[in-house]
Amino acid sequence: MSLGLTLDEIDTPALVLDLNAFDKNLDAMASHTAASGISLRPHAKAHKSPWIASQQVERGAVGLCCQKVSEAATFIDAGAESIVITNEIVEISKIRRMTQLALRADVSFCIDSADGLEMYDGLAAESGATLGVFVDLQGGWYRPGATSTEQVLDLAKRVAPFDKLRFCGLQAYNAIAQHIADFDLRLAATVEFCHRVNEAIDALNQAGLESFASGAGTGTYDIDPLHAPFNEIQPGSYVFMDGGYLENMNADGDARTDFEVSLYVLTTVMSCPAPGVAIVDSGTKTVSIGQGMPLVYLPNGEKANIEFLKAADEHGTIDVERHEVSVGDRLLLVPYNVDPTVNLFDEYLGLRDGVVTTAIPVSGRGRSQ
Amino acid sequence: MSLGLTLDEIDTPALVLDLNAFDKNLDAMASHTAASGISLRPHAKAHKSPWIASQQVERGAVGLCCQKVSEAATFIDAGAESIVITNEIVEISKIRRMTQLALRADVSFCIDSADGLEMYDGLAAESGATLGVFVDLQGGWYRPGATSTEQVLDLAKRVAPFDKLRFCGLQAYNAIAQHIADFDLRLAATVEFCHRVNEAIDALNQAGLESFASGAGTGTYDIDPLHAPFNEIQPGSYVFMDGGYLENMNADGDARTDFEVSLYVLTTVMSCPAPGVAIVDSGTKTVSIGQGMPLVYLPNGEKANIEFLKAADEHGTIDVERHEVSVGDRLLLVPYNVDPTVNLFDEYLGLRDGVVTTAIPVSGRGRSQ
Numbered sequence: 001m002s003l004g005l006t007l008d009e010i011d012t013p014a015l016v017l018d019l020n021a022f023d024k025n026l027d028a029m030a031s032h033t034a035a036s037g038i039s040l041r042p043h044a045k046a047h048k049s050p051w052i053a054s055q056q057v058e059r060g061a062v063g064l065c066c067q068k069v070s071e072a073a074t075f076i077d078a079g080a081e082s083i084v085i086t087n088e089i090v091e092i093s094k095i096r097r098m099t100q101l102a103l104r105a106d107v108s109f110c111i112d113s114a115d116g117l118e119m120y121d122g123l124a125a126e127s128g129a130t131l132g133v134f135v136d137l138q139g140g141w142y143r144p145g146a147t148s149t150e151q152v153l154d155l156a157k158r159v160a161p162f163d164k165l166r167f168c169g170l171q172a173y174n175a176i177a178q179h180i181a182d183f184d185l186r187l188a189a190t191v192e193f194c195h196r197v198n199e200a201i202d203a204l205n206q207a208g209l210e211s212f213a214s215g216a217g218t219g220t221y222d223i224d225p226l227h228a229p230f231n232e233i234q235p236g237s238y239v240f241m242d243g244g245y246l247e248n249m250n251a252d253g254d255a256r257t258d259f260e261v262s263l264y265v266l267t268t269v270m271s272c273p274a275p276g277v278a279i280v281d282s283g284t285k286t287v288s289i290g291q292g293m294p295l296v297y298l299p300n301g302e303k304a305n306i307e308f309l310k311a312a313d314e315h316g317t318i319d320v321e322r323h324e325v326s327v328g329d330r331l332l333l334v335p336y337n338v339d340p341t342v343n344l345f346d347e348y349l350g351l352r353d354g355v356v357t358t359a360i361p362v363s364g365r366g367r368s369q
Numbered sequence: 370m371s372l373g374l375t376l377d378e379i380d381t382p383a384l385v386l387d388l389n390a391f392d393k394n395l396d397a398m399a400s401h402t403a404a405s406g407i408s409l410r411p412h413a414k415a416h417k418s419p420w421i422a423s424q425q426v427e428r429g430a431v432g433l434c435c436q437k438v439s440e441a442a443t444f445i446d447a448g449a450e451s452i453v454i455t456n457e458i459v460e461i462s463k464i465r466r467m468t469q470l471a472l473r474a475d476v477s478f479c480i481d482s483a484d485g486l487e488m489y490d491g492l493a494a495e496s497g498a499t500l501g502v503f504v505d506l507q508g509g510w511y512r513p514g515a516t517s518t519e520q521v522l523d524l525a526k527r528v529a530p531f532d533k534l535r536f537c538g539l540q541a542y543n544a545i546a547q548h549i550a551d552f553d554l555r556l557a558a559t560v561e562f563c564h565r566v567n568e569a570i571d572a573l574n575q576a577g578l579e580s581f582a583s584g585a586g587t588g589t590y591d592i593d594p595l596h597a598p599f600n601e602i603q604p605g606s607y608v609f610m611d612g613g614y615l616e617n618m619n620a621d622g623d624a625r626t627d628f629e630v631s632l633y634v635l636t637t638v639m640s641c642p643a644p645g646v647a648i649v650d651s652g653t654k655t656v657s658i659g660q661g662m663p664l665v666y667l668p669n670g671e672k673a674n675i676e677f678l679k680a681a682d683e684h685g686t687i688d689v690e691r692h693e694v695s696v697g698d699r700l701l702l703v704p705y706n707v708d709p710t711v712n713l714f715d716e717y718l719g720l721r722d723g724v725v726t727t728a729i730p731v732s733g734r735g736r737s738q
Contacts, residue, residue, distance in 0.1 A: 142686035144640030271513030
């Protein structure tokens with residue numbers, strides 16, 4: 001049991017959540033969406049926690065996004081009423097599961113091909129459910145999604161006739177723009193993407209089809225809706241922030257400060273084998289490095305003058321030339337990418353004013369099917 | 370339940386284990402160690418599975434290595450009798466836990482500093498246990514460990530007087546050599562390291578101290594012991610193999626074939642958005658890319674002419690210019706590094722002749738403390 005412990009006492013590595021910063025992040029996004037009149041449907045793949053989802057819904061979120069069917073099941077089991085699966089689902093076993101979930105909640109998913117439509121409709125009819133269907137607009141060459149307005153329109157028209165499929169509109173997540181650090185370049189990528197979104201929406205409107213649009217992440221939550229008529233936004237990482245999003249700049253060229261870092265991997269210095277180098281007890285099994293190395297912070301929340309040089313599976317090697325450490329010292333790692341890092345842990349230890357007040361299960365951990 | 374399913378039917382992504390290849394790998398290493406008269410103490414951090422450990426012990430392994438105290442607890446709870454924790458343990462809470470485990474099994478760990486010795490001895494005395502202590506010889510600048518023979522000898526001498534600490538000898542894992550693909554370069558790195566191992570062993574012998582040496586991984590299991598008097602070897606990945614170890618060459622400059630690939634992440638093609646590119650349903654939440662991209666194999670076990678280009682959290686983007694795929698196709702990913710990939714899953718699905726015959730819990734998943 002970790003309740004009542006401080007950062008000096010928690011068994012490491014541990015996933016620790018600063019609840020004060022977390023609350024501020026939730027409030028900031030809720031205020032933004034309330035003021036802008038746009039709906040908030042946060043992405044639950046970032047946190048995989050029904051408790052965090054409940055905090056978002058209490059602050060006005062209209063529902064959740066999930067990325068996988070088994071992940072959606074976790075949230076529906078915990079009482080979620082509306083889930084958009086922002087991903088193509090192509091296997092019979094998953095579709096069957098989705099139709100069962102759709103008996104208990106409003107469930108929709110994405111397509112970028114018409115190949116499965118008869119199967120979707122048939123399986124939905126078997127279970128007596130209706131499935132919502134978004135057409136996915138590709139947001140980067142390496143992503144699934146329809147690549148042209150013609151394809152979007154064609155797919156939408158093909159969905160419409162099916163009894164058990166409800167066409168919901170456009171899924172338009174501009175993945176490629178989220179992590180463009182320079183604001184002007186991110187803006188340019190967003191404007192370009194929104195040109196495609198506008199074209200698709202116009203085409204749907206002209207055809208008399210639903211033109212609801214859902215999209216945008218933590219990197220473009222306040223830019224995308226200025227350039228296309230998004231009805232709802234889908235940010236996930238804003239609750240925690242991470243090294244990737246901290247690189248993003250605002251319109252003045254400064255680091256973005258809309259949201260604060262609330263999530264860290266707490267680690268312990270376990271060896272100082274040579275001058276200038278120290279080893280911490282966190283490696284690739286406790287912090288994801290696939291997209292970048294973590295940042296190193298001090299227990300007081302200040303950024304340390306320490307570079308995370310290398311991760312082995314269980315060890316992290318840090319450069320301590322400019323900041324002395326001793327064996328046993330605690331450090332906070334800010335993951336470069338929160339989503340796959342959260343997915344390594346079974347629980348968050350939530351701290352209020354430096355003391356663990358709650359252990360929050362990562363109930364969706366490993367639910368990648 | 371996945372029992373009875375084939376690769377076409379398993380819900381993906383899934384961690385699948387070819388039990389035929391797995392058995393061959395276990396047998397090959399057991400034969401090698403039996404023939405060479407060296408003890409096998411496989412590293413359980415690779416598989417985190419008490420069942421797999423039991424298969425290794427049945428074939429003659431003298432015990433296990435673990436990397437973390439909570440991981441060791443998993444194996445001792447499952448009946449393991451002898452565990453070397455091949456890592457420095459510096460926190461009071463972990464040491465206390467280790468002394469409790471040492472009441473139920475033979476438990477040793479590593480040091481590279483004398484700072485904690487009184488505490489180790491005192492905590493062991495409190496619980497009535499004896500802790501084994503190895504001095505860790507550094508195997509790469511980015512690793513913990515003593516950096517000179519003088520330091521090894523000094524540490525060994527300091528351990529000796531403590532009542533509740535038993536000096537076990539030298540932990541000498543040459544991390545830096547394991548993944549040097551070129552055999553001659555790997556050999557040269559091994560010879561250089563073994564020079565240090567020999568020097569340390571000589572110094573321990575001259576001082577009348579225990580000179581038992583444990584080390585070597587899948588990349589040097591058959592090289593290290595030729596160049597220094599290792600008493601036992603600690604390979605982990607050999608049971609599965611991975612993309613990293615597949616790059617290793619033998620003395621003839623050919624790919625190593627000592628062991629076969631037995632472990633894969635089964636994935637499904639979920640989108641073919643544009644010519645030459647396809648998206649699979651496995652990304653960084655189901656395959657670790659921190660040290661390299663996975664290889665792509667076909668369900669029949671042959672290497673595919675497909676490159677894994679990019680991993681998002683839930684998507685993998687593959688180059689299918691030279692191998693056509695369709696939505697719904699199954700592919701097998703060979704992780705570049707098995708250890709952190711296994712740690713993403715709750716179970717292995719073990720297949721015998723193409724059919725799932727067993728689900729093996731990854732009981733140590735997330736036990737990184």
